[in-house]
Amino acid sequence: MVNETQHTCSASSSSKSDGGSSSGSESSKDSSRCSTPVLDADRHERLREKMRRRQDAGDKWFSLEFFPPRTANAAVNLISRFDRMGAGGPLFIDVTWHPAGDPGSDKETSSMIIANTAVNYCGLETILHMTCCNQTKDDITGHLQKAKRLGLKNIMALRGDPIGEEWEEEVDGFNYAVDLVKHIRNEFDDYFDICVAGYPKGHPEAQSYEADLRHLKEKVFAGADFIITQLFFRSETFLKFMKDCQAIGITCPIIPGIFPIQGYHSLRQLVKLSKLEVPQEIKDVIEPIKDNDAAIRNYGVELAVSMCRELLDSGMVHGLHFYTLNREVATTDVLKRLGIWKEDPRRPLPWAVSAHPKRRVEDVRPIFWASRPKSYIYRTQEWDDFPNGRWGNSSSPAFGELKDYYLFYLKSKSPREELLKMWGEELTGEESVFEVFTCYITGEPNKNGHKVTCMPWNDDPLATETNLLKEQLEKVNRRGILTINSQPNINGKPSTDPIVGWGPSGGYVFQKAYLEFFTSSEIVMALLKVLKKYELRVNYHIVNVKGQNITNAPDLQPNAVTWGIFPGREIIQPTVVDPVSFLSWKDEAFALWIEQWAKLYEEESPSRMIIQYIHDNYYLVNLVDNDFPLENCLWQVVDDTFELLN
């Protein structure tokens, strides 16, 4: 949002391309779905409504701006950052539009795809920037239609930087941001929430500060819902600007853009682009420490905190927008010190909720993808409606093909060398694989001194909840029960419980004990004998890579394994063991052995052959102990199995 001018011009209006009718049909679809319990009113609101509600409640909020990265690896890292920074509770994030980077394309690094990932895979309310100069109306409409298709609901309408030094108006073209605002409203009615840029010091190309204010008013009156400002260095600058806006009749929210200084060079770069003057008192501090990054960042944090405090204390500011420069530490520090970073241990559901408007009533998923939620969303993205009122049902359409699973945002975040250190440069037998699983569970370093912090089926270290099972998990992994997913049984803990709680307060959460693992056919044969004894108390599904499938589930009904009871609501059962989707998960789970692990080694190498052997011969097993009020019997099942083998 650097260097942009607004003027008025008459935006040509054309016939509606997408917005109206489609938006209408969506809302009628929603009304026929109101049976699905919705945990969080938030998920149904538009961004401008959320903003208004937070303001009315006197509840301060923040938002975060990112730019698209240059490489696929950087994109993978940025997405992890979305997940981590999303935990602090931003009202939204926004993704800038880089005309030079093919921003509307399907490239992993395009603005469109990064924003798509944020909304769909990270569950973040997201604003996509869009510039209009030097583009045809059709191009722009195409971008907007694509954004809508991907579930994006908010656009930051900008002019963009002109090509070359001199700015020339194009006749009938998009010359100013206001043209884009009008175009969006003409073509898509009220579908998008629209944000526009404000310049507390006036736009550098504007004739005057007053003229710039009038341009801003035109953008608002053309249909913008709120304003985010360019950065500034003094709170007075913003507060004066805000009063001036109000004086000429701009009543929509105006959100100050905060730029925590994070380094000497990034500041210089930004100042150059934005043509802003850095105040002398700041220069005086920075120049002497310009080679000390840490010192500059500390100063930047101090400066931002005190400016933000002044803004919030003024009573005129309800939200703060942060230019993160894709960095995490400085912004997070400022937010934590301001007390508006709100890491809530309570999850809305036991898995990450997508912010896609179509998926907002999703309230059940197969448990198999618990550690791979992005893969689940990716493989179900083509589901164009809610089979039987919800996602994740047996009779749902086919899962997306497995070849997609290597897509960049499903890749491991760790590079090959790191994975080899964790999972073994050289494997000597199945036991070396047992050892890797065991180290992942215990958190102890492997024999070469490296901690195993991720596995092909788990991108992150063990969940806090799984830690409750650590001792038993360690024991069974050592003996070749290679666990990839598990949960303890829970008999009615408060929904506010910091480890197992989720959903609104005042409720109670429940779980059936669950255990999922790979193991050899020898162990499976013994296990099956033991399971007979447990009859219907334990439901099992056992399958190998060829699809040989053994189960005692009487039919194709899903088995609820997580559910919650809340005041004034229907029962919510966010995870199920679903026999049909298990067969899709099986393909993915077995493929991960090869794609993520075997391929680290040379073809024909012994290490690769060991993994290939496991892939070809082991079974994937899931067990549910239905008797959730009693002590989890699954460990007894495993003990009995080993006893039978001895």
Add this chain to the structure above:
Amino acid sequence: MVNETQHTCSASSSSKSDGGSSSGSESSKDSSRCSTPVLDADRHERLREKMRRRQDAGDKWFSLEFFPPRTANAAVNLISRFDRMGAGGPLFIDVTWHPAGDPGSDKETSSMIIANTAVNYCGLETILHMTCCNQTKDDITGHLQKAKRLGLKNIMALRGDPIGEEWEEEVDGFNYAVDLVKHIRNEFDDYFDICVAGYPKGHPEAQSYEADLRHLKEKVFAGADFIITQLFFRSETFLKFMKDCQAIGITCPIIPGIFPIQGYHSLRQLVKLSKLEVPQEIKDVIEPIKDNDAAIRNYGVELAVSMCRELLDSGMVHGLHFYTLNREVATTDVLKRLGIWKEDPRRPLPWAVSAHPKRRVEDVRPIFWASRPKSYIYRTQEWDDFPNGRWGNSSSPAFGELKDYYLFYLKSKSPREELLKMWGEELTGEESVFEVFTCYITGEPNKNGHKVTCMPWNDDPLATETNLLKEQLEKVNRRGILTINSQPNINGKPSTDPIVGWGPSGGYVFQKAYLEFFTSSEIVMALLKVLKKYELRVNYHIVNVKGQNITNAPDLQPNAVTWGIFPGREIIQPTVVDPVSFLSWKDEAFALWIEQWAKLYEEESPSRMIIQYIHDNYYLVNLVDNDFPLENCLWQVVDDTFELLN
């Protein structure tokens, strides 16, 4: 099933009228609904499949035959008998076809409507008899289409009695039962299960026993699924008949028809109609005691029990069909002594499940109709699909109009005089009404010495479960909190619990405490003040007859108040407090004051004016304590309210 002949003749076949395509679309609808958890495999099976499964499992069963009553009052009584005898677990009941009684009409006493009531309102698998002689093909097709529309799935195909003494074949008409069997299969494919009659002694009009067996074989080969026999007096008669059938290639189930002798006159009547010979050894016992009904019935029960034992012990008989003559005691006695009367305290769901194929996946209802399940089914009968996969949802189509509620099977079973004795010949004030409610709760006689065994909102005495709350209910009714529905909170009792259990074994059931009552506006004002203190722990809906509605429910979402967790299944939540349907229930609940109570008294009489006053001025209140694991706080709420009033 008295006096019927079968011969073969070529049944003319016509184009399919209804069966095939409609049956197909129904099954495809079902498959798109497989998300709905189904508790009972039974509910998806056809009668012939159930029969086969019970036989394979070595599980003995029984069925019951009834005839349509002559008056509407007798129909109301018969329906209560269906409910009571249905509790013993018959595999099916069947309703005879009375050509003289306009059997296919919409009259309260027609065969069609009685069968409709049994399947839809009493949840019983039902066979409708149908005769074909002296009827046009169009008439018969019309009857069959209507039966299908009403949810009937089984037909007993009979010839019927000829008009006059001499039997004449009609050319191209329906002359024999086999014609009807062929017609059903031609017009409705495999939609109906078809039963035909067998004559262990040969049909009286048949040329010979052997000829009659051949006619039976023709009926089976034309598409009948099983055979029920005419009554007989000795087990050898049936066993010989069965062997003879098998010898000529009849392999379908053959069910012996059992006639427990219940009185001298009914026996004589039946013998005359069926042209059967009563064996001398039976005559010898009966003649001397012919004026002693009890003695004859005792003898009849003995005789039936010993004959049934012989049949079951033979290993050839798996089910017994009883000619009840619409009486209850003798048949129930026989069944109990045989040990095949299986009163299962476990309910499939907390309310009576309809056996209509369209409603078999129904798994949730508003709790308001808990004591008026037939009214709920009646008022939702026009719902031609499952809104959002189930019944009872907010966004469901409108409830059937209230004017229907006086339909015969929604009427009170007690006559006016009895109601006046229970509810007061003369009311002296609101307190006399409080007294009636209190007597209903306590089971104590009122001041005139009459027990109050029903109320306008409760056709039956207090449920066992409600008894758990008796003491508190008595206290509050005395003070003008006039309770019409309540349940205790339950925090995970086994599904096999004899009082609160339901659903398959191995599960756990839960409830939120619920209380629903009428009360004065004075009490409501105090109650509202008290409820503030309880915040979201207690959800309330308070409404008067004009529709003034006060609630703290945040939106129109239903609140689950009964749910169950079972092995290998999704969560089932059979009852909810649904804000939208509450307003339909409100109309019904208020109307019952007038229709069932006020109208017992003369217009303008003081008694009638008292009820009218309550109807016009009281509020209907429902309260839910969301915190089911804690002690029920609703009594505290009421105590606090009275304290505030003092």
